Amino acid sequence: MSQITARLPEEMIKALDNAASSLHRTRADVIRQAIEAYLEDFSDITLAIERLRDPADETIDWQEARRALLSED
16 A cells, blocks of 8 residues: 655644544545545546536426426326
8 A cells, every 4th residue: 555645734633633543543544535435536526527528418498398297286
């Protein structure tokens, strides 16, 4: 496993230490978990944006969708 170094404001270090203490984890564990969650979210957002930019993807007008959803059967 590689090691990295980061400079953080004192307030963030205090919050990190509080979180680590309440979770009974080390600073490294909390940081690792936070980065993993961030990267998962980043991956999901990147995929969603790619799908939204797909010109082959069918789109409909909001008013058309609203009428279809609110129409009575």
